[in-house]
Amino acid sequence: MTEQAVNTPAAQLEAAPPPLTSPPPLVQARALRHEFRRPGSGWGGLLGAGPSALKAVDGVDFEIRRGETFALVGESGCGKSTVARLLCSLYRPTSGQVLYDGTDVASLKGRAAQLPFRRRVQMIFQDPYASLNPRWRVEDIVAEPIRTHRLLQGREAVRDRVAELLQQVLLAPADGTKFPHEFSGGQRQRISIARALASNPEFLVCDEPTSALDVSVQAQVLNLMKSLQQRLGLTSLFISHNLAVVSHVADRVGVMYLGRLMEVADAQALFAHPRHPYTRMLFDAIPDLAMSGQERPAVIGEIADSLTPPSGCTFHPRCPHANNRCREVVPVLLPALGASVACHAVEEGRLR
């Protein structure tokens, strides 16, 4: 490494050992905002008017500590998948920052600067059928990160490593010569996991990795992911709409609604005592497998349109505890009752 390269953010990422004092969080999101411009707006379009920007993520703050699994939960349109992609730097945030190991990811300009970051962060996607290139053989798919980052020299070494990775995800080395379509959904997800692990990452972003799988296959994949994570000391962001799955894997949980975080808490605390009205509603809506026959409050309304979100607290039209302040003022995440909750009712003590 040459002298002048030492102080660039990229070099810092590559070289810096973890500090000796209480470790700072590995990943931080600060005031993260992301808007999607609708096609048809701007001078390229000729079609009519309408709101031109979709605020997918509207001011999100959270951090993920090393070795921890942080889950983001929410229904469709809440922005959790967008957050996942922002954290991987697949999109550039409209405003706000993503900090990885203390460095602002957006400040890494140019491919050379970004490469170390890309090695340390990997992603697993939801759709087992679209996440593998149908024309590539499995061994090439899994080897791609190794080759991109030139982690190993020589074809033998790469081939051996690929075999090792396939075995780690409980597939046979011989499966490397096959094509993706020869595998089932659960097996494909395992191939995706092998690919993600190929670059020896520290941080895994998992976007609904088991939502497309059958329950028994899901159990296999979740067990695998959990054991790998523990063995390799990985930090991960787990996105899901399924609270039960999240309860099984997460250390801390964030609940999102229409682009904002409503509640953040330790998993145990959240599942024992959900605080935010939306979190409670989600819990009430989950089918009761225990068949306790308990009467539960009816779910009110539907998720509002992301293009024209409600004013103030985005949840107020569906909240049984909404007052005037809720309609006008956006609540901020504040510590309360063992969690961080963005709710005026909780803040004002109207809700225990």
Add this chain to the structure above:
Amino acid sequence: MTAANAGAARKPVLQVEALCVELRSRGGAVRALDEVSFDIAEGEVLGVVGESGAGKSLTGSAIIGLLEPPLHIASGRILFDGQRIDHLQREQMRRLRGKQIAAIFQDPLTSLNPLFTIGDQLAETIRVLRDIDAAAARRRAIELLGEVGIAGAAQRLDAYPHEFSGGMRQRVVIALALAGNPRLVIADEPTTALDVSVQAQILQLLKRLCRDHGMAAMLVTHDMGVIAEMADRVAVMYAGRVVESGPVRDTIQNPRHPYTVGLMNSIPVIGRRAAQLTQIDGAMPRLGAVPPGCAFNPRCSQALPRCSSERPTAFKQLQTRVDCWLYDKPHD
């Protein structure tokens, strides 16, 4: 009055007896459904649960007469209100559909024609089923929309499907299904594409409608939670066969068949955070690769020697029917 008597008092709306559906292929015939049998009583909700490839959707399609070649019914009978319907001609089946048997599918987006307003689609369906004029059909459409919980129905009649949210669209689909006042509705994964909160609402709605109209339902899903919410009885399918069926509370809390046990244990439940979820190793066999004897035996931790050669017959355990040699004991 014991449950057995209660069952006999209610005449079954649907009876499926040893239904076999085969796929004609160049190499021969492949069994997609293998001697599937169950009943649905009047006003009862039967949940048919299984993973992908188990054949649950296929069963629904066979009943409602929507099997496309090379799939065909090879043997067995389907009786609706005591009358055989599996051998009906297309035209006769079509008349039965809509009026007596209705269907709700998974994707509300493709169930509705995007080019027509929902009012038009509703009215068209209504007029096919009943001989009334356009104005009366429109009134009935408003009535139906109100029943499925769409507020401001009169104004919404002239909206197009894409102007509705997923949950609303599914309500419209349900309204369409209700239009002919059917005796049986076959719902294939009706809430899978919807968010959890919307799912809860739709399930409530379906439950209420079944109760109010005395409608029976066959609810096909992979989600045990949905079954727990909605069904009275449940049939568990595996590799084209029914392996267990019984009252829902019984089957969920006290599963008999090793597959059902494995399935229930692999579902993550809030509050029960174990280090590892129980998993069933291996995968469901594909069509044409079903092992001899019991289809589940290669993956079964309790397999007996006879399981790999003899296909189990049905055994009764109280009100549950299990197809498993483990239950071959003198009982009842």
Add this chain to the structure above:
Amino acid sequence: MGVTLGLIAGYVGGIADAVIMRLADVQWSFPAILIALLIDGVARNMLPRQMQDRIAIYVLVLAIGVSGWVQFARTVRATTMVEKSKEYVQAARVTGVHPLRIMLGHVLPNTLGPVLVIGTIYLAVAIIIEATLSFLGVGIPATRPSLGTLIRIGSNALMSGEWWITLFPSITLAAIVLSVNVLGDWLRDTLNPKLRT
């Protein structure tokens, strides 16, 4: 040329996409033959007599190529945009693979299916265009053989009852077109890994 432009338009998007597509739209409105005639006419005027005969064939190729790129570009662009949003491309981006490698190694192979089919159709069209131009007298000079020229000569002779001079070249032309299409279909199926097992 069409494939490259389409790939760029689809992958890069934005202004490049808009410009290339507008160009395509403009050219789309001209029939291929007209464009070929135009290029040919320009070439004739620009070049001295002696050269014309020799390079006529290259001018022809250029003319047909320029008139046809739009189809390829359109198709490739559409497929590229679809594939670009698929997760395996996103996975490659997250891994840090160079965008050029993604375009050529990941997206391109998956766009080739439709391209092959169109390619063979267009090969057939190209043959027909060449024949037409020759028929009109502006293609390959009469000193070189061409099916179109034969048909033209034949049509002159029609009046005198020698119909076969037109008929056989026409049948040959049709046969060539048909076999090229079939070849294209076969090629596309063979190259599809999903159908191999």
